[in-house]
Amino acid sequence: MKAFILAAGSTSLDGVQQVELEKPVAGPGEILVSMKAASLNFRDLGIIAGKYFGGPVQKDTVLLSDGAGEVEAVGEGVSRFQVGDKVAGTFFKDLIEGPANPMVNPALGHSADGVLAQYMVLNENDAVKIPANLNYQEAACLPCAALTAWHAMMTAGRPVTKGDTVLLLGTGGVSTIALQFAKALEAKVIITSSSNDKLAKAKEMGADLLINYNEHPDWDDEVKKINDGQGVDCIVEVGGIGTINKSMNCLGLGGKIGMIGVLAGADGECNPRSLMMTGSSIHGIFVGNRQMFEEMNKAIEEHDIHPVVDKAFDFDDAVEAIKYFKSQAHMGKVVINIS
């Protein structure tokens, strides 16, 4: 079978190689999945650059965490799936409930082989059925980006509810699906972007208030100004240290921040003093568990939510897909078809 691996010790795109691997076989309790689509996440750029947790990968590793496919065979004793089921693997292995522990829960595309291959074998406990309303490209957007947004909004602290205000930073994979979740929940959305074109698309998707963070470097002041002087209830914080201080300024009483990303830097100073004055909280988010994934999938079906696929590339063009994703020209997700 064809697969894309990151060669052991790689620190650049040069380490991304298309290889021929032996087609795996499902053992007891396992399913063989014929992969149909995969999607890229910001972490994949860090892994390729050898800068993700723990440095460069120690062994040749099949790339990417997020994918979806069809069950082609089931091993002895499998009870959760049948041949023909449409499935996605979970980001972490062995994580049905509770928080992830990277020391004991290998993550696809990094400490475990990932999804950018024609076939993969998963333990039946490390997979979910995809929402019935989604095609494979859309379902390939769920395991990391969507689940992270869902966790921050619905599981960490008070769940977002009708009438809440949600602040989203930028229009990448996590923020765009968060916008879709928020609108399905009838929340008000304030979204920032460096691009007025992307803001216009966000508006079409239902975003209520828009801020260009390049035109408004003090976007935290702008949030309150355009929101009638009010702070927000939930922030999906994908910026990290470069945005967290401003994000805290945007919180309303009893608000919450889902601490997720590093888009605006990984190290620096943060002063949480203002949280005292608003009775707010910050929750660390590391993707999510299978139970959350299944709950999210129910909501995706119920509200007929379709993740935004910005662009889909052919399998053989995976390196071009990674370059395009890295340019941040996308809004939503960049997908690679697998055939």
Ligand SMILES: NC(=O)c1ccc[n+]([C@@H]2O[C@H](COP(=O)([O-])OP(=O)(O)OC[C@H]3O[C@@H](n4cnc5c(N)ncnc54)[C@H](OP(=O)(O)O)[C@@H]3O)[C@@H](O)[C@H]2O)c1
């Ligand atoms: N903790 C977790 O479990 C977890 C899970 C998933 C993702 N993450 C993290 O969350 C972040 C987002 O991931 P992703 O896959 O959604 O990324 P992505 O799709 O690559 O997002 C790219 C977009 O982020 C926006 N952006 C970049 N710098 C920004 C800044 N300084 N302020 C505001 N927006 C900025 C830009 O949007 P515009 O073009 O609109 O300006 C850019 O196009 C990453 O740091 C990732 O590592 C963490």
